[in-house]
Structures are given as C-alpha cells and as structure tokens.
Amino acid sequence: MSDNRQGADQEQLWERAEAAGLGAIAEKVLAKTRLSREDGLTLYNSPALHVVGELANHVRERMHGDRTYFNVNQHINYTNICNKLCRFCAFQRLPGQEGAYVMSPAEVAEKIRAQLDAPVTEVHMVAGIYPKLPYEYYLQILRAVKETRPEIHIKAFTMIELMQIARRAKRPLREILPELIEAGLGSCPGGGAEVFADRVHREGYHLKNTGEQWLETARIVHEAGLRSNCTMLHGHIETPEERVDHLDRLRRLQDETHGFQAYIPLSFHPDHTEWAHLGAPTALDELREIAVARLLLDNIDHIKAYWIMLGIPVAQIALSYGANDVDGTVVEERIYHDAGATTPQEVERRELVQWIRDAGRVPVERDTLYNVIDSCDAPREAAIPAEPALS
Ligand code: V47
16 A cells, blocks of 8 residues: 555544544554553443444554464363352353263363364363362373374463462472473463452452462463463453453563463353343444454454354454454364353364455464464465355
C-alpha cells in the first residue's frame, strides 16, 4: 500500500474513533504508544464496539497482516478428579463419584496411538488436581506420550498443576522443571489463571492458587526456559476494572520475562456449574475481549480465538477483531463440553484451513512454538476441493 493511501486510511480510522469518543486512544494506537489501564476501561465501556474492533484489527494487521495461525493438535485430560471445587467448573469430579476417571500412562499412550495416522504436532494435556497422583505419575505420562510419538510437542500442565506436582515431589518447582523437561515437557498451556482479583478468587475458587501464585509460577516456568500461554476466564462475576487489572498484570510480567506466546480469552460456559444462573457472555462480549486484549497486550505476539469455545462463526469474526490464531484441531475436548459447549469435538485440518480462508484470512499451520510448518498457499491445499464454512 502506498504511504499516501495508508495515511488516508489511518486518518479515516482516527476520525471514526474520534466520533466515537476514542480519538485519544486511536492516536496512541496509531503511534504505537502503550495504552493505560484507564484506556482499557474506556475500551471496555465504549458502546462503539465496532470501532474498538477496528482499532484492534489495525494492530492485528500491523503485526501479522492476514496471517492466521492454527495447529494440528490433540487434547488429553488425564483425570477429571479435582479437589479445588471451582464454582465455574463442570468438569471436576470427586474420587468415587460417577464419571470420575484417571488415565493410566498406558491409557494416555493409547490416546496418542489412536491419532498416529493424523498429522498431529502437539498434545495439549491438562487435568484436575488429584492429590493422590504421585510425582512419578506425571513423569510417566510425559514419557508415555514421547515413547509413542517421539516428535510430538507436549504442551502440558497449567500453573496450578505444576504447583501440585512440586508439592507431591516435595521439592521446589525450579528444581523439578528440568526433570519434567527431560521427560518430554515442551511448553505450558495458559489455563487456570481465571481472574486474578482477590475478590473473584474468594467468591469463585478460593481453594485454588491466587493470582499472585499463578503469576509467580509462570515466572519460574519462563525462567526455566519454557514458553507458556496465558488466559482470562471472563463473563461471570468479574468487573471491567478487574479485567483490566488482570491484563495489566499479565503485561507487566511479560515485560520482565517475554515468556508468553499467546493470550486466550476464555468465555465462561455456565451449564452444569454452580454459576449456571449467571448465564453466558454474548458473542459481542467475546469479540470485545479479543479486541481489548489485542490493544492492551502490546507485548504478547498472538491473540487466540479458541474456536471450541467461541464456535466457528464467532471465531471467524474474531479474526477481524484482533485475533490471529484459532488454536487447533483439538480432538476430544472435555472441559467446555461438560459445561455445555456445542461445537464439534474435532475438526479436520482442511476444514480449519477452509474456514480461515472464508473469513478472508491466510491460514498458516504452525507448531506449538510458532515455527511455520505450512503456509498453506502451495498446491497441496489448492488441490483440496473448496468446502462451505461450517456453521
Ligand atoms: O483452566 C474451566 C477454563 C481452562 C470452564 O494454552 C472454563 O493454548 C469456561 O486453558 N467455562 C482450560 N472456561 C482451557 C485452557 C486452554 C484452552 C485452549 C488453549 C489453551 C492454550 C488453553 O478453561 C481452565 C479454566 O480456566 N474453564 N471450566 C467453564 N465452565
């Protein structure tokens, strides 16, 4: 695009933002100046969601153009037994309760074996906190995955699981991380952060790690040389101020460690939870979360629209509201489906590619660490007959 054309586009964007009362924020966005916490609050409270989205899209395109990342992955939730009793969770079971399960290392290996014909590059492995599982169990499930599919990347264990694993090992996390890495751990997912604010922690998940503990654990993970993701579970009892605070705390840690690869806003799914009466966030809420995150988190490269949670149509729109990643093919997701998600449990690689294209973006298959595996513009994809977007 010529400089003149670009200048004119930016001026029009600024004019639309100014008309919506967001002119000062637009100026900062165009000048690549960091937004303040107050700006974050203004964006949350602005009725002009489309302008907030346009500003976020400007940043998304400045950082990534039309590129939209996805990967071919598989989820394994190795146990649903958990002692944290979080009020937002429909996945947890108590020992002995109907439906409670723990996978043995052999069963974990079997799940991996079942996908050996698929081009899976990552296993995403998270679960409940079951204090009876010994430290050795965690090493064994990592090894079981690697023995079955040596080249796969294991993205496993949220910060609370890592805290539990260290507790069972009776050693500091810093000391056991090299052993987990040696057994196959490649990076960590972003779950379990919920909302950092103490008030929300007290009301919703007081048995779980605090926000400060989550952040401190992430710091240790990054210092050990692992990358991780980060999340916020939004759409329940939290206030806009508490959301801004959460994003700001992530941004401050990222300034220090640069260890976060992607941020994923997780929309609360209420079914079968103690918070069922709260209802779910709307599609507009979800798009705003994506957009505000893209604008505030100027030091985190990727914003993920997790299609399993959003549904494919909202995830497609999110690609023009700041998101540049859609997660992966997934296979057998339990946490959201227990809480009422109606999305398919798995999509094929070519379906993901097609619906990213249908959203007007350029699909790029990545590995977990964002190395490009396939830029999808080669004849390989062109040879696949076009399919309508899923709905
Ligand atoms: O830790 C649990 C949340 C997380 C519900 O890192 C719920 O790439 C909404 O972390 N409604 C698990 N959310 C999912 C997760 C994740 C997903 C995709 C990609 C990545 C990544 C991470 O889901 C949990 C919890 O924060 N959660 N129950 C619920 N009813």
